[in-house]
Amino acid sequence: MKQPAKLQRAVALAAVAALAASLGACGQSKDDGDKGGGGPSGAAHADTGISVAIQEPDHLTPGNHYSSYEILIAVFSPLTILNDQEELEFLQAESVDSEDAITWTIKLRDGWTFHNGEPVTAQSYVDAWNHTAYGPNAWVNSGQLRNVVGYDQTHPVEGEPTATELAGLKVVDDLTFTVELVGADRQFPFQLSDGQTGLYPMPQAAYEDLDAFDKLPIGNGPFKMAKAWESGQDVVVEAYADYAGPAPTISQINFRTYIDTDTAYTDALAGEVDIAAVAGAKVAIAAQDFGERLHSLDAPGVDFLGFNPADERFSDVRVRQAFSMAIDRAAINEAIYSGAQIPSTSLTASTMPGSPEGVCGKYCEFDPAAAKSLLEEAGGVEGAVEILFPGGWGLEDVFEAYANQLRQNLEIDVTALPATDWAEFTDKIATGDYHINRGRWGALYPSQQDTLHSLYTAAGDGNFATGGYSNPQVDALLAAADAAPTLEDSFEGYRAVQEAILADFPVIPTFGNRYLYVTSDRIADLHSAAGSVRFAYVELAG
Amino acid sequence: MLDAQIPEPAGAPEPAGAARLTARRRAVRRWSFAAPAAALAALVACSIFPAFFAGLFGHGDPRDCDLHLSAEGPAPGHPFGFDVQGCDVWANVVFGARSSIVVGLMATLIAVAIAVALGTWAGFYGGWADQVVSRLTEVFLGFPFLLGAIVVLNSVGQRSPWAVSAVLGVFGWPTMARLVRGSVRSVRGLDYVVAATTMGLSGRRIILRHVLPNALTPVLILATISIGAVIVAESSLTYLGVGLQPPAISWGLQIAAGSRHFQTAPHILIWPSLFLAVTVLAVIMIGEALRTALDPKRAA
Numbered sequence: 001m002k003q004p005a006k007l008q009r010a011v012a013l014a015a016v017a018a019l020a021a022s023l024g025a026c027g028q029s030k031d032d033g034d035k036g037g038g039g040p041s042g043a044a045h046a047d048t049g050i051s052v053a054i055q056e057p058d059h060l061t062p063g064n065h066y067s068s069y070e071i072l073i074a075v076f077s078p079l080t081i082l083n084d085q086e087e088l089e090f091l092q093a094e095s096v097d098s099e100d101a102i103t104w105t106i107k108l109r110d111g112w113t114f115h116n117g118e119p120v121t122a123q124s125y126v127d128a129w130n131h132t133a134y135g136p137n138a139w140v141n142s143g144q145l146r147n148v149v150g151y152d153q154t155h156p157v158e159g160e161p162t163a164t165e166l167a168g169l170k171v172v173d174d175l176t177f178t179v180e181l182v183g184a185d186r187q188f189p190f191q192l193s194d195g196q197t198g199l200y201p202m203p204q205a206a207y208e209d210l211d212a213f214d215k216l217p218i219g220n221g222p223f224k225m226a227k228a229w230e231s232g233q234d235v236v237v238e239a240y241a242d243y244a245g246p247a248p249t250i251s252q253i254n255f256r257t258y259i260d261t262d263t264a265y266t267d268a269l270a271g272e273v274d275i276a277a278v279a280g281a282k283v284a285i286a287a288q289d290f291g292e293r294l295h296s297l298d299a300p301g302v303d304f305l306g307f308n309p310a311d312e313r314f315s316d317v318r319v320r321q322a323f324s325m326a327i328d329r330a331a332i333n334e335a336i337y338s339g340a341q342i343p344s345t346s347l348t349a350s351t352m353p354g355s356p357e358g359v360c361g362k363y364c365e366f367d368p369a370a371a372k373s374l375l376e377e378a379g380g381v382e383g384a385v386e387i388l389f390p391g392g393w394g395l396e397d398v399f400e401a402y403a404n405q406l407r408q409n410l411e412i413d414v415t416a417l418p419a420t421d422w423a424e425f426t427d428k429i430a431t432g433d434y435h436i437n438r439g440r441w442g443a444l445y446p447s448q449q450d451t452l453h454s455l456y457t458a459a460g461d462g463n464f465a466t467g468g469y470s471n472p473q474v475d476a477l478l479a480a481a482d483a484a485p486t487l488e489d490s491f492e493g494y495r496a497v498q499e500a501i502l503a504d505f506p507v508i509p510t511f512g513n514r515y516l517y518v519t520s521d522r523i524a525d526l527h528s529a530a531g532s533v534r535f536a537y538v539e540l541a542g
Numbered sequence: 543m544l545d546a547q548i549p550e551p552a553g554a555p556e557p558a559g560a561a562r563l564t565a566r567r568r569a570v571r572r573w574s575f576a577a578p579a580a581a582l583a584a585l586v587a588c589s590i591f592p593a594f595f596a597g598l599f600g601h602g603d604p605r606d607c608d609l610h611l612s613a614e615g616p617a618p619g620h621p622f623g624f625d626v627q628g629c630d631v632w633a634n635v636v637f638g639a640r641s642s643i644v645v646g647l648m649a650t651l652i653a654v655a656i657a658v659a660l661g662t663w664a665g666f667y668g669g670w671a672d673q674v675v676s677r678l679t680e681v682f683l684g685f686p687f688l689l690g691a692i693v694v695l696n697s698v699g700q701r702s703p704w705a706v707s708a709v710l711g712v713f714g715w716p717t718m719a720r721l722v723r724g725s726v727r728s729v730r731g732l733d734y735v736v737a738a739t740t741m742g743l744s745g746r747r748i749i750l751r752h753v754l755p756n757a758l759t760p761v762l763i764l765a766t767i768s769i770g771a772v773i774v775a776e777s778s779l780t781y782l783g784v785g786l787q788p789p790a791i792s793w794g795l796q797i798a799a800g801s802r803h804f805q806t807a808p809h810i811l812i813w814p815s816l817f818l819a820v821t822v823l824a825v826i827m828i829g830e831a832l833r834t835a836l837d838p839k840r841a842a
Contacts, residue, residue, distance in 0.1 A: 285805045328609065335612035335626065391783055396799065397626055400788060404607045404627055415789040420696055 049252030050522070051234075052535060053264035053276040056257040060217045060229055061210070062200035063132035064139035069197065071229075071255055074237050074535055075115075075219035076200045077245055079106065079192040082446050082529040086353065088189055091245055092120065092201070092220060094175075096192060101184040101483055106192075108175040112244045114203040115224035122177035124220075128202035130154070130165045141198030143461065144191070144444070149180045184483030186490050187447040194532070195444035222248040222536045232257065248536035249527075271520045275533060278516040281394035284338040290518045296340050298351040299531025301442035301513035302451060304344070305387065305402070307506070309467040310432050313385075317505050318378035321363045323436075324508040325371035326409040329364070332401045333511070340516060344509035347456075347498050348448045351512070351530075354491030355448060359498045360509055368409040375410055384413045389438035390425040391418030399438065402510075429464055439465035439507060446530050448494040452478060456501050469506040575831035578824035585821055589640035596633040604633040604791055613807035625796070625810045626803055634791055635813050641792035642821060645707050646773040652711025653718060653772075654765050658754070660715070661722025661761075666730055666749055675719065682716040691775065695784040706785055710772050718761050718768070725757040732756075759836055767829035770822040777818055793818045 057068035062076055079093035090096065092112060098104040112120040131137060133145040135155040145151055149168030154161050168180035181188065192199055201220060206213040216228040222245060223237035235255040239248050258264040261279050268276040269289055278286045278294070286294045305323075307314040314320055329343035345364050348355045362370070375381065385406070389399045399416035406414040419425035428434050441462050443450040454460040457478065458470040477500055481493025515531045527537035588595045596602035600619030607629035615623045622631035664675035690713050698705050729735060730753065738748045779785030780794025781801075788795060793814040800811030 281802060284803070288805060331609040335609040335628065394802070396788075397802065400627055400799075401609060403789075404605070404629075405609070407605070408607070418783070418787065420784070 048250050048540060049254065050250055050274040050535070050538060050540070051254040051256055051272075053258050053261075053267065053273045054235075054255045056231065056259070057229065057235065057255075059214050061139070061214045062197035062202070062217070062219075063128065063141050064137075064214075065197060066140060069195075069532075070535065071235055071237070072197050072200070072217075072219075073194050073532070074221055074223040074253055075217055075225060076197070076221040077112075077219070078194040078196075078200060079108075080189050081194050084527065084529050086351065086446065086529065088193065088446075093192065096189045098188070101186045101188070101485075102181050104179045104181070104188050105172070106177055106179065109244065110175060112220055113242055114201075114205075114220050115218045115240055116203060116205055117242075118203045118205060118218075119174075120201055120203075120220045121174050122171045123174075124201040124203060125199075126169045126171055126177055127204070127207070128200065129169060129198075131202070131207075132198045133166050134164055135161045139198070141196070144196045144198035147181050147183065147185060149182055151182075183479060185449075186484050186487065187445075187449040187482060190445045190447040190449070193445045195530075222246075223253060226252075246537070250536065250538060250540065253535055265518065268518045268520060274520045274522050275526070275535070275538070276518050278518055279394040280337055280341065280513075280516065281397055283340045283516055286516065286518055287338060293519045293521065293523070295517045295519065295526050295528075296514040297517065297526070297528045297531045297533070298342075298349070299442070299513040299515045300349050300352055300446055300451075301440060301515075301531070302344060302347070302349050302509065303341075303511040303513065304347075304439045304441075304466075305508040305510060306437045306439045306466045308432060308434050308436070309469075311435055313381050313383070314435075316378040318374050319381060320505045320508065322371045322375035322378065322410065323406060324360075324363050324505070325365065325367045325374065327402060327405050327508065327510065328366040328368075329510060330366065332398060332405075336398045336401055337511075340514050342512035342514065344512055347501060347507075347509055348451050348494075349443070349512040352443065352448050352451070353446060354487070354494060356491075356495040356498055359495060360502055363502070363505065364509055372410060375412075381410075381412050384415065385435050386415055386417040387436045387438070388417050388419060388425065388428055388434040390422050391420060395438065437465060440513075441465070442513070448491075448498075449478075449482060452494065452497055452501075456497075456506070466506050469501075469504070471500065471504060474500050574827055574834075578827040578831070581820055581824040582828065585639050585817075585824070586643060588636050589643045592637045592640055596630075596636040599632060600630060602630070602633050602636075604629060604637045605789075606630070613803060613810065615809065622813045623807075623809050626799060626807070631796075631810060631813050634796055635793070635817050637791040638793040638796055638814060639817065639821070641703055641786060641790055642773045642776060642794075642818065645703050645710065645776045645786075646769040646825070648704070648707035649710035649714060649772045649776075650765050650769045652708060653714035653768065654761065656711070656715040657718035657722050657761065658758070661719040662726050662749055662754065662757075664719075665723035665726030665757075666745070666753060668727075672723070675723065679716040679719050682713065685713075687713050688775070688778065691779055692782065692784050695779060701785065701787050703786060703790065706776060706779070710775055714768060714772060718764055721761050721764055722757065725760055726753055729753050729757045763829055763833045763836060766832055767826055770825035770829070773818070773822055773825070 052070060054070045055067055057065065057071055059065040060068055060071060062072050065072065077092050079091065080088050080096065081091045083089045092108060094107040094109045096104060096106050108120060108122060114120060129145055132139050132142050133148070133151055133154045142155055145166065148166050150163060150166040153163035154166055170178045172178060203218050205218060216225050222240060222243045224240045226236040226238050229235050234257070237253050239251045256273055261277060264273065264276040265278060265282065267273045307320060333339055333341050333343055342350050344360065345357050346355055346359045350357055387399055387403055389395050396418060403414045403416040406412065419428060429437055441451050441455055454462040455466050456469050457463065457475055458468070463469065474497060477493065477497045481490050481497055484490035484493045513531070517526060517533060519526065522541055523538055524541040525539040527534045527539065593602060596604065599621050607627045609628045611624045611628040613624060613626050617623070620630050620632065622635065625631055625634065660675045664672040691709050694709050695701055695706065698709070735748060735752050738752050776785055777794035777797060780792055781798045785794050786792045796814035797811060797818070800814065804811045
């Protein structure tokens with residue numbers, strides 16, 4: 001049981017990273033009308049449809065996918081969602097309330113239907129969540145429910161499940177259900193937002209044939225599948241006429257699958273797709289090719305460097321701090337990313353609500369002289385130091401820059417070491433065969449909670465990337481912050497958490513992410529929130 | 543050194559055409575040999591004393607980088623400008639010559655060693671030895687060179703110049719082995735070998751004293767040309783991410799890095815590519831010149 005769990009984590013992180021690289025989607029619509037036979041409605045589609053470049057989806061069941069987010073957010077609507085002012089709004093939910101932050105009452109909006117006409121009810125949610133959380137189903141997003149009472153029975157770490165349903169879920173009436181959490185959590189409404197697809201609803205019709213549902217999901221979102229997904233073909237979704245939420249601005253989206261982002265980029269340049277994601281390293285070229293049609297969106301992801309906990313050379317906190325101070329984040333941002341990323345001054349992305357910017361203080365500021373004397377004070381570092389990163393993802397330049405700066409500013413032997421692929425990268429970390437590792441976390445929902453829990457607690461999915469960091473004091477502060485009575489109080493709480501973690505300085509915070517998209521001239525504006533494009537509400541030119 | 547490899551073929555029996563032939567050879571030497579030989583000599587010098595040549599203009603340290611100079615053009619002391627990391631391109635190109643030339647020579651030496659051993663064995667003894675070696679050669683030839691190298695290098699942990707040379711050598715010998723086998727077979731039937739055999743000399747002695755010296759010329763020509771092919775292969779593999787790894791300094795790595803920024807800073811790609819092209823061209827031209835000089839049929 002341990003091994004698969006570890007593997008899943010690694011894959012999950014890979015998926016998050018891949019998501020970051022590929023979140024862009026390209027839309028294309030130029031000749032849908034012709035394909036459709038040229039009828040009047042076909043022509044209308046051609047005018048208001050877009051095409052979006054994506055990577056091949058893996059599954060279209062929301063509780064069981066790694067890489068299909070773009071399609072799922074079109075076909076399903078979450079309970080809550082971030083608006084473009086980065087504030088949380090209710091979408092399918094009418095309200096999400098709790099007195100004690102332990103028992104939450106979720107009321108649904110009336111009149112919403114799935115694409116087959118079935119009404120969206122409290123039962124649609126409870127059944128879907130139970131199915132996702134049931135261990136033997138092995139749905140990959142089950143962990144999103146781990147704070148619900150009863151998860152340890154439906155999805156025990158070891159052995160057979162002793163329950164098929166989450167004890168913490170109760171249907172009150174058609175449009176109301178309650179969720180009881182294991183620990184108080186004021187951030188729960190954020191967890192119900194679009195990134196956590198494991199909390200989407202499913203219609204009763206889905207359970208009749210789950211395999212068919214996986215190819216042709218029936219959702220409650222603004223778009224319905226035009227036909228079942230076939231591997232290697234475009235996934236086409238059309239506006240759902242009876243959608244009860246805000247009406248989409250476009251009539252159709254063609255999700256076109258690409259094996260690599262370079263091909264998608266070339267197609268976007270040729271106007272073959274309307275929206276495509278761009279790898280961070282290509283930003284300078286993209287700015288030249290696309291000018292104002294290059295969009296950089298503040299994203300909830302952070303980059304950092306972790307240390308091998310078994311390597312004694314890094315056990316002194318001053319060594320880790322010295323390394324951090326020897327990296328000129330601003331110069332790297334300018335030279336490698338053309339200024340598109342955000343130098344870190346905290347452990348969370350600067351756009352994360354309440355992120356305590358500057359909490360890292362002088363240790364995240366470039367000061368080579370202080371770095372050198374701090375390192376000497378700590379006794380220096382002997383021998384070669386390698387920074388391990390996954391090769392082939394366009395990270396070569398930035399890691400070579402880290403290595404150059406550490407080597408020159410600290411006068412120690414530092415090199416950047418690319419792993420052949422992701423598997424070798426995670427394998428080397430799992431077996432402790434590394435010195436310093438590349439780390440990244442893309443938060444699934446816009447709360448510091450996700451990043452801090454995932455990276456800096458022993459149970460977190462990304463804990464291996466921080467050298468297995470955990471600290472009982474941090475755990476206690478996190479629990480207190482999660483249970484804070486108001487959002488503002490929780491921000492104060494998370495600041496205290498970050499201060500406590502940074503006192504131990506387990507990682508070198510490097511950059512907050514921006515996701516980059518290029519668009520064709522058919523797109524006037526990307527409608528985005530938290531780094532993701534809301535494809536349904538893209539503004540078309542003309 | 544290279545001149546020493548072109549002994550006048552002993553007893554070229556063409557007194558009538560000798561004058562014409564000599565003139566022709568002189569022309570060959572003047573242009574198609576002397577020019578590439580000079581270029582190659584310069585590159586070999588670079589690879590032996592990189593620090594001296596790199597320092598001709600400026601600080602000459604390939605690892606002294608300043609991100610604030612990222613992708614800048616030529617500046618005083620830095621005739622080729624700077625790469626994305628702000629390192630001096632001239633210094634990196636000069637230091638890169640060593641990897642390419644070392645890998646080219648090492649891999650070819652390994653390939654020649656295997657080819658001579660197996661080819662001689664098969665050609666001299668024939669029979670089942672010949673069968674085994676010929677089949678083995680066919681198996682290796684049937685396996686695409688680049689694919690084989692990619693597969694093997696992907697499973698090698700640390701890809702040092704030695705590891706890359708070894709892999710390229712192991713996949714590079716079959717054609718040469720066939721050539722050795724063929725020329726050993728033709729020499730084996732000649733009178734002086736038959737004479738040596740009837741005198742009761744040992745097989746080893748015959749091979750070393752009589753067969754090899756007279757059978758090696760064609761394989762040496764092919765080996766010279768293949769140095770160029772190996773250098774290209776090393777750069778290709780490195781470009782694909784399965785050849786040399788940083789912190790090695792190599793043209794393949796520089797080309798890979800430069801290609802990512804070709805649109806915004808083409809000079810980062812152009813200089814190492816130019817050096818690579820000149821090196822390969824020089825080696826191949828020398829090989830051709832050797833062939834012309836040593837092959838009586840071509841000279842005629």
